[in-house]
Amino acid sequence: MKVVFIGAGNMAEAVVSGIVANGVVPNGNVCVTDISEERLNHFQKSYAVETSIDNAAAVANADVVVLSVKPQIFPAVWPDIEGALKPDALVVSIMAGIPSSKITGGKAIRVVRVMPNTPSLVGEGASGIAPGELATDADLKIAEKILAAVGTTVIVKEEEIDAVTALSGSGPAYVFYLLESMIEAAGQMELDAGISRELALATVIGAAKLMQETGEEAGELRNKVTSKGGTTAAAIETMQERGVKESIVAAMWAAQARSRELANG
Ligand SMILES: NC(=O)c1ccc[n+]([C@@H]2O[C@H](COP(=O)([O-])OP(=O)(O)OC[C@H]3O[C@@H](n4cnc5c(N)ncnc54)[C@H](OP(=O)(O)O)[C@@H]3O)[C@@H](O)[C@H]2O)c1
Structure with missing residues (x-):
């Protein structure tokens, strides 16, 4: 061939x-x-x-x-x-x-x-x-x-294909945005930049591997690490109050719509 x-x-x-x-x-x-x-x-x-x-x-x-x-x-x-x-x-x-x-x-x-x-x-x-x-x-x-x-x-x-574009085609940028935000917050907390990068990267890779290897759903895994009244709960509640999930969903719809527009010339 x-x-x-x-x-x-x-x-x-x-x-x-x-x-x-x-x-x-x-x-x-x-x-x-x-x-x-x-x-x-x-x-x-x-x-x-x-x-x-x-x-x-x-x-x-x-x-x-x-x-x-x-x-x-x-x-x-x-x-x-x-x-x-x-x-x-x-x-x-x-x-x-x-x-x-x-x-x-x-x-x-x-x-x-x-x-x-x-x-x-x-x-x-x-x-x-x-x-x-x-x-x-x-x-x-x-x-x-x-x-x-x-x-x-x-x-x-x-x-x-337009939905695939919105999910995995543009998806790396969403993950970079998350990493960028996590590293920025760690910097505000005066954590060393190199250490923040290393921990943020290992966290994203580790979480993805955990989901892949256990076969569990993202929501189930999230609930497992979110104990009532704990630190993760404080973070997730803040994200929910500020509509982070809704923003991500809206972002993907916007990406799909843009992909369709481009395809139609
Ligand atoms: N990057 C992504 O995440 C991604 C994801 C999905 C799909 N894609 C698609 O993958 C394709 C390539 O993306 P890329 O990032 O690899 O782009 P790229 O680095 O710009 O590659 C395109 C290459 O084609 C060359 N070229 C220009 N005119 C040509 C001609 N007449 N004949 C032969 N070659 C010519 C360009 O040369 P010059 O630089 O000298 O102009 C360049 O080396 C794009 O269609 C993009 O939509 C990319």
Whole structure:
């Protein structure tokens, strides 16, 4: 299987490094394209993959074409690529906000859409994978295999991609916001900045692992650490009074709505 990445950016690098390191696709079967020679040199040196500055030439013998350019670049690069695709090539798009129907333009092109997130850069990503109209189960398996090299994957319907964007796509920023707030408060309490960072990070990672490994619901685990009249109760009551949960729910609805707006152009 020959896999060509269009756009040698951060996301492409995360996925290429994952698939090469895990042997999902041998480096000789991976090609990346970009307009920057510097990026291409970096990919050659770091991952020993093929590189090209010519998108059309690169996709001409590709079995899988991964669209990893910024969404605003898509209209400029797609006509050349589309004209050079092999008839049976699979297109995997990681571009946010571009529906598969905009990629195919009604033509018989098999597209799988993926919404990854930035923890993919450290192999701890979460990707929602959705079939376009003509994508087969085998196509979904190929996309899953590629994205599983950088983290967790789930299959969803394309109409659910905007909710996935609101949850795991934008989600790392919500967790960073929480970490930022916790570290800021610890600073106000005059705790050393390095210690605050270490404890805050270990707390978020530890809480996530506890939930994952016990299989318990978030609410149950929260109740378990919230004894009546205790310190955690004082904190949670303050959050409830100030509508923290309602704010997070409203934030996710706003993210989903924005994702829909972007998809509709
Ligand atoms: N980062 C995320 O959390 C995230 C999450 C979900 C989805 N995505 C999607 O992933 C995609 C890539 O994001 P990214 O953060 O990796 O972006 P990025 O770092 O900007 O990568 C895009 C790369 O494409 C290159 N490029 C520009 N024009 C090109 C052309 N004509 N032919 C080939 N390559 C070209 C860019 O070069 P220049 O820099 O020189 O322009 C850049 O190296 C985006 O569509 C984004 O929506 C990202």
